[in-house]
Amino acid sequence: MNLSRREFLQILAIAAAQGMPLASGRAMAAARSGNLYELGKPQGNVTLMHFTDCHAQLLPGYFREPDVNIGVGDARGRPPHLVGDALLRHFGIRPGTREAHAYTHLDYVAAARTFGKIGGFAHLATLVRQIRAQRPGALLLDGGDNWQGSATALWSQGQDMIDASKLLGVDIMTGHWEFTYGAKRVQEVVSKDFKGQIEFLAQNIRTADFDDPVFPSYTLREFSGARVAVIGQAFPYTPIANPRHFVADWTFGIQEERLQRVIEEVRNKGAHAVVLLSHNGMDTDLKLASRVSGLDVILGGHTHDAIPRPVPVKNRGGQTLVTNAGSNGKFLGVLELDVRGGGVKSVNYRLLPVFANLLDADTGMAELIKKHRAPYETRLGETLAVSEGLLFRRGNFNGSFDQLILDALLATQDAEIAFSPGFRWGTSILPGAPITTEDVMNMTAITYPFVTTSNITGENLKNLLEDICDNLFNPDPYYQQGGDMVRVGGLQYACDPTQKIGSRISDMRLKGKNIEATVTYKLASWAPVAEGASGEPVWDVVTRYLRDRKVIKPPVLNRPRVTGVAGNPGLAAIR
Amino acid sequence: MKDLRRNFLKLAGGAGAMAVTVAAGLLKPGSAWAAPWNKTAFESKASADAIKNLGAAELVESKDITITAPDIAENGAIVPVAVTSKIPNTQNISIIAEKNPFPLAASFDISAGGDAYVSTRVKMGQTSDVRAVVKAGGKFYTAVKEVKVTVGGCG
Numbered sequence: 001m002n003l004s005r006r007e008f009l010q011i012l013a014i015a016a017a018q019g020m021p022l023a024s025g026r027a028m029a030a031a032r033s034g035n036l037y038e039l040g041k042p043q044g045n046v047t048l049m050h051f052t053d054c055h056a057q058l059l060p061g062y063f064r065e066p067d068v069n070i071g072v073g074d075a076r077g078r079p080p081h082l083v084g085d086a087l088l089r090h091f092g093i094r095p096g097t098r099e100a101h102a103y104t105h106l107d108y109v110a111a112a113r114t115f116g117k118i119g120g121f122a123h124l125a126t127l128v129r130q131i132r133a134q135r136p137g138a139l140l141l142d143g144g145d146n147w148q149g150s151a152t153a154l155w156s157q158g159q160d161m162i163d164a165s166k167l168l169g170v171d172i173m174t175g176h177w178e179f180t181y182g183a184k185r186v187q188e189v190v191s192k193d194f195k196g197q198i199e200f201l202a203q204n205i206r207t208a209d210f211d212d213p214v215f216p217s218y219t220l221r222e223f224s225g226a227r228v229a230v231i232g233q234a235f236p237y238t239p240i241a242n243p244r245h246f247v248a249d250w251t252f253g254i255q256e257e258r259l260q261r262v263i264e265e266v267r268n269k270g271a272h273a274v275v276l277l278s279h280n281g282m283d284t285d286l287k288l289a290s291r292v293s294g295l296d297v298i299l300g301g302h303t304h305d306a307i308p309r310p311v312p313v314k315n316r317g318g319q320t321l322v323t324n325a326g327s328n329g330k331f332l333g334v335l336e337l338d339v340r341g342g343g344v345k346s347v348n349y350r351l352l353p354v355f356a357n358l359l360d361a362d363t364g365m366a367e368l369i370k371k372h373r374a375p376y377e378t379r380l381g382e383t384l385a386v387s388e389g390l391l392f393r394r395g396n397f398n399g400s401f402d403q404l405i406l407d408a409l410l411a412t413q414d415a416e417i418a419f420s421p422g423f424r425w426g427t428s429i430l431p432g433a434p435i436t437t438e439d440v441m442n443m444t445a446i447t448y449p450f451v452t453t454s455n456i457t458g459e460n461l462k463n464l465l466e467d468i469c470d471n472l473f474n475p476d477p478y479y480q481q482g483g484d485m486v487r488v489g490g491l492q493y494a495c496d497p498t499q500k501i502g503s504r505i506s507d508m509r510l511k512g513k514n515i516e517a518t519v520t521y522k523l524a525s526w527a528p529v530a531e532g533a534s535g536e537p538v539w540d541v542v543t544r545y546l547r548d549r550k551v552i553k554p555p556v557l558n559r560p561r562v563t564g565v566a567g568n569p570g571l572a573a574i575r
Numbered sequence: 576m577k578d579l580r581r582n583f584l585k586l587a588g589g590a591g592a593m594a595v596t597v598a599a600g601l602l603k604p605g606s607a608w609a610a611p612w613n614k615t616a617f618e619s620k621a622s623a624d625a626i627k628n629l630g631a632a633e634l635v636e637s638k639d640i641t642i643t644a645p646d647i648a649e650n651g652a653i654v655p656v657a658v659t660s661k662i663p664n665t666q667n668i669s670i671i672a673e674k675n676p677f678p679l680a681a682s683f684d685i686s687a688g689g690d691a692y693v694s695t696r697v698k699m700g701q702t703s704d705v706r707a708v709v710k711a712g713g714k715f716y717t718a719v720k721e722v723k724v725t726v727g728g729c730g
Contacts, residue, residue: 239649240727251655253645467726478646479723501702529727 052301055149073475201232293317389554406489
């Protein structure tokens with residue numbers, strides 16, 4: 001029997017869907033033998049490396065994967081909506097291993113202490129060099145959310161990341177949070193810093209007035225015997241999820257009809273393989289793959305899902321493989337295509353976890369990082385408090401660092417209820433570790449950090465929670481925005497993700513008393529999207545709170561009572 | 576060139592240009608302006624009444640009508656909506672935002688032989704189905720697309 005890689009993947013997917021534990025692919029086998037980064041014999045003539053959503057994390061750190069990532073409707077129980085043991089079973093990963101630690105929250109603190117920090121651009125640079133040595137001509141693709149997420153990125157308008165990306169050897173990029181520095185800054189970087197080195201692609205950004213393209217849609221690259229098209233797809237809902245005034249003259253959207261035309265255009269120009277570098281989010285990519293034909297692979301990001309194997313999706317033209325490569329510099333995807341006779345004959349994909357203690361720091365990159373940090377080093381290193389518990393962010397409903405932010409807002413803003421946005425970026429802090437200014441900025445560094453308070457009626461509070469919840473749990477991914485649920489302090493509620501908008505949120509209470517529709521409550525929140533909003537930056541509020549407390553006890557997570565999802569493999573037992 | 580067009584638009588806008596753009600279709604010369612304003616349809620407060628007042632007793636779902644509109648509106652105040660009808664002898668295309676206080680947002684007469692493609696911007700205060708109603712050969716056809724209007728934030 002001579003199975004092609006595609007057929008093999010299909011069988012894997014079918015078997016996995018039936019819940020069969022699987023012996024996993026080469027990467028896992030290599031990992032068990034200790035050669036995580038040895039690729040072995042080439043699996044084709046085209047190699048594309050892919051990282052995404054690094055969120056400006058230049059230094060190695062910790063990032064805990066979610067224990068709550070619920071899928072509803074068709075997405076129930078399918079990647080990416082698997083957490084913990086369910087994820088390990090689906091992908092055939094042995095519990096207790098390095099890979100199990102990379103992909104799940106299981107036994108997080110002990111495993112983090114055993115396996116050490118992840119990511120870091122100096123270590124990533126070494127890995128990229130090792131891959132290039134094994135696969136000459138390999139391209140490096142960055143899915144975006146690179147310039148935002150740290151103090152140094154914010155204070156330099158992304159310059160540290162721009163310089164680091166060039167040194168890393170990024171060839172092609174698309175974007176999302178990049179746009180929160182404003183349209184002008186992005187265009188300046190693309191036309192000056194990136195010129196002749198990094199191509200910034202986005203088929204789905206046009207001018208609002210005449211529908212003119214703002215960036216090229218695609219690039220054609222030659223490999224030995226193969227022409228490969230890479231098409232860029234920026235985050236479609238940038239003007240909605242982030243302040244619209246940063247990109248007031250541009251319009252985004254998924255634009256699948258235009259994407260189909262671009263695919264036809266590159267095929268007509270002789271592309272043997274077509275890859276979409278996407279910041280849609282995995283659920284959106286899975287739907288897109290079913291509706292658009294002619295894409296071989298979607299290299300995806302945005303939703304921060306670390307998915308060890310591609311998900312095959314059937315469509316009119318055959319099949320498209322969909323990947324998602326995690327976040328925080330924790331993973332490097334390596335895609336090999338065997339292109340022969342005018343098309344892709346087989347595909348091999350590995351998602352390599354970047355373990356800092358398995359990769360030497362690249363000296364050139366380490367120098368560059370040091371240079372960029374030098375002016376801020378003292379300030380970044382200031383210890384504000386010590387954390388007794390694990391601090392993290394990721395998860396559908398709340399994270400312990402978000403709880404800390406909520407506690408700080410409630411303590412300082414004279415408000416009964418606090419909201420903190422459901423961002424998916426932000427690092428983790430191990431128990432006993434100091435919380436530094438740098439840590440606080442890793443959780444809050446945005447260009448619209450203002451804390452605001454408002455008076456809101458119970459009815460509007462309910463409508464707001466319903467609206468945000470629908471952005472997460474609408475069964476149609478095209479109506480999702482890819483963030484998590486707003487984190488809520490002070491207010492208790494119940495949430496049934498399987499219901500429709502208007503019926504998911506119930507049993508809203510404040511200190512045990514029912515929320516009344518007509519009563520007005522004082523709400524504190526941060527990251528307003530309205531133009532002209534102002535207020536104290538949230539990092540100052542949190543910093544003051546930490547300095548006052550000095551020791552932070554493990555925050556008690558205020559999570560909604562989640563109903564309707566018993567047994568959902570996207571929900572780990574909450575301890 | 577792009578800048579020229581932009582400057583022109585600004586000037587035209589300042590001079591009070593037509594708010595509605597009929598992109599590639601042909602407005603019936605004269606009659607589009609002279610056509611009697613369907614007051615009752617535009618002043619209807621429910622989508623069903625607006626449809627009735629357009630003269631449609633019965634609507635047939637049609638796959639030959641394409642509505643191009645965002646899945647999630649970037650700005651509810653100006654939601655771009657375009658409608659293409661491939662139904663032969665299309666005479667009129669109307670756009671209804673079902674949950675708007677006055678649901679009928681626009682109604683275009685198409686002259687014989689004109690491209691049945693219209694494009695405009697609709698103000699929407701909340702998530703709603705956007706319905707296209709096409710009159711062709713004296714019959715009425717329809718298609719629907721949901722446009723979500725959200726408060727935003729939380730990327």
